[in-house]
Amino acid sequence: MGHLSALDMAASTDLDTALSWHLTANHFPPLPLELLPVAKRAIAKANAGRYDDRLKLPAGIRYRDASSAPVYACVEAWHLDAFLEEED
Secondary structure (H helix, E strand, C coil), X not given: CCHHHHHHHHHHCCHHHHHHHHHHHCCCCCCCHHHHHHHHHHHHHHHCCCCCCEEECCCCCCECCEXXXXXXXXXXXXXXXXXXXXXX
């Protein structure tokens, strides 16, 4: 499992399905599905090169005691690199 599985899922199905699987089955412990919309925004912002933008997190989820997290931290912590557009 891991990165190769995430790449395969990203290529095999729609983004919502692939991310849902990735967050719940490709992490231990599984990440809550409440992160799905945040993960999608993180991917969109990362693809636009906006890694320093902050994303509001769902209630009860904190990043360094804050209710928001930078895009780069979400991409790294949730292993979203498999879902990013490739750069030439």
